[in-house]
Amino acid sequence: MNRFMSFLEGVLLPIADKLNNNRYLTALRDGFMVALPLIIFGSIFVVIANFPFLDMLIGEEAFAAYQNALGPASAATLSIMGLFVIIGIGYKLTESYGLESIYGGVVALAAFLILTPQTLEDTTGVIPTSVLGAEGMFLGIITAFVSAELYRFFVNRGWAIKMPSGVPGAVSKSFSALIPITLTLSVFLLIRFLFSITNFETAQTFIYSIIQEPLTVLGSGLPATIVAVLFIQLFWFFGLHGQIIVNSVFDPIWYALNDQNLQAFQNGQELPNVITKQFIDTFLVGMGGTGMTLAVIILIFAIGKSRQLKELGKLGAPAGIFNVNEPIIFGLPIVMNPLILVPWLVAPVVVTIVTYYSMSLGIVPKPAGIIVPWTTPPLLSGFLATGNAWQGAALQAVNLAIVMVIWWPFLKVMDKQYYESEKSAENEEN
Template sequence: MNTFMDKLENVLMPVADKLNNNRYLTALRNGFMVALPLIIFGSIFVVIANLPIEDFIGEEAYSTLQDTLGPASAATLSIMGLFVILGIGYKMVEQREGESIYGAAVALGAFLILTPQVVDEVSGVIPTSALSAQGMFLGIFTAFIAAELYQYFVSKNFTIKMPAGVPSAVSRSFSALIPITFTLTIFLAIRIIFDYTPFETVQNFIYTVIQEPLTALGSGLPATLIAVLLIQVFWFFGLHGQIIINSVLDPIWYTLNDQNYQAFQAGEELPNIVTKQFIDTFIVGIGGSGMTLAVLIAIFVVAKSRQMRELGKLGIGSGVFNVNEPVIFGLPIIMNPLVIIPWLLAPVIVAAVTYFSMSIGFVPKPSGVIVYWTTPPVLSGYLATGNHIMGGVMQLINMGIVFMIWLPFLKVMDKQYYEKEKNAA
């Protein structure tokens, strides 16, 4: 067993280390973190605007409530890609210790140059769909390339040097002028070139060649189960599996999430089961990675050893809010062969059961509303499914599955701890 674990560690650790330290994935992850508060703000008002209170206040008042609160989500959640682009551009240049605000500006400018500004034959208008998760793939690539080009021109000293005594804000602005001009000119040339291709726009090219195939792959059950399993494997070796996998798959999951959100707002059938909230609410959002809130409950049921009882008391408070470091490091889970089977198996089974339950209509699909990750289980399931009680019920079922899988392994661990404590006494 130890030999196998050593070999697995030797394979996974270098891969995970490269992913963790890759500057593009780091900028992508941090770019999403910049956008997250705005996304959460918009999601809160979507939830409020869609509370099941129409029968109590009347159809007209309910419609007025939705119209009144609509701008909150329209100005944030509906154009989330815009904030991600700004965040990535900022973080990319910040990593090189450059003028990060110009990284955000040039990323946004490059993206807007590539974006057709026509809606229903009316020119000079930017479609909000291009600024949402639908345009995120192009936005991500554009932000990466624009920030790199900007920093390249800065590093080659293609800048205007202002004399001493000029205010620093003015000096920095002129220093950025030539790098930004060169960068945006390149993107303008790219747009002109695509005008003469069968794709007509860069958006059509990205969607056809990259986004559509990846989104279709990411929305399926097999890819989801592999992602969930990898999260658990990385965590087992002490690496933050959620950050590593999210860095790669968040653009896909957010795109799927946005498709559901648009359908939910329009009152149409939701197209996707797997979305960002499918992962965050029905797997990670039940005590953290590995769904360890159910593990803590099982500890309270079986624990005789003092170590396990104290761990339960220590972890339950934070576990309710999906913070599970006390369990991961206190049980422990990292590099503990006694728990590798339930640790890897439980989330995969839960993902499959939840997917099947949503596919047959037992539980509504995630509505696309972003529920903050610290929201306690049951409440988060209710909110994520468009204020439907079956979302919370599904989370309770998932907790029961995790509880039953972990129970025999916790009994074995508790017996070992108990025997050690007796011998020590």
């Protein structure tokens, strides 16, 4: 075990440190965080617009009018979420260089729109909303990175208009950004032209065909998901925030898959994907936090005899209900505790497999693409994430039971150690 621990520490920690401090992955992560409030807003109204049995209560015509009234909430947020992510990435990356971050955000957006086809069914001057969402996500991310770097390059070269000292700050900054922005967007205009003379015709088609589609297929599979889950667990075992590290790589894929499901759900079509952002966040992380530690808390109350575990359960339960599990991570502890390494790694993998096949076989509806706030308690989050389906809540209950079964012998041993230690301490005092 010691050799295994030393191997993991020697291999994982350097990788995690590099990923955690990578400027581009940090900007990518923070860019999604900028978009998150808007995404959640749109998701809430998708849930409200699809209350079960409402069409039977108010009639088909009234239900259609009701959905049309609420439709703009998701159309203005979820359907074009790529735009918010692009602005966020450009803003955060430019900010990391100590430059005027707002210009990094807007130049990223403008560069993306230059590369975006503006024709829909032979009508020019129209941008399809599909390319502003999941379909254009990867192009948007690449564009945001490149445009921010080009903007930084031109600013650092000093290619800017210098205004007199008496000019107001806002005006001076605007003119200072004029030349760097002009040069940056000119580069993207040239890129658009170069793609127009190829068989791909647009950068959008090129990125989607060569990069996004293959990565999305890979990320939607069970093996890649299991690998991602294992890395999340391993990083947390060493005290590193596994979600931040792993999600920085997988979020673009999971969000794209999520958006495909949302579009299908809103159109009444069959949902195409099992693995999505909400598959991870609701049926794995969203059950007490990473490692589904709400099940551990329940188990503590069920079998715990030691005062240490009982007090930890009381401390961790209120936060665990809302998927905050730092008290358990660092109080049990889970970090660097070889005794619980096996259940910590095995339980999420088993739950991932059970959840995947429950959905792929049609026993439980697939995630509907609705972004459920991560603090939503289990059972309710499963119900909402599957489009108001009770089977989603039932699957979460089953998953919690699975985790409890896997953890039971290991927690029993830990509790026995704590209990005997406490008894020995009491005997010594007496």
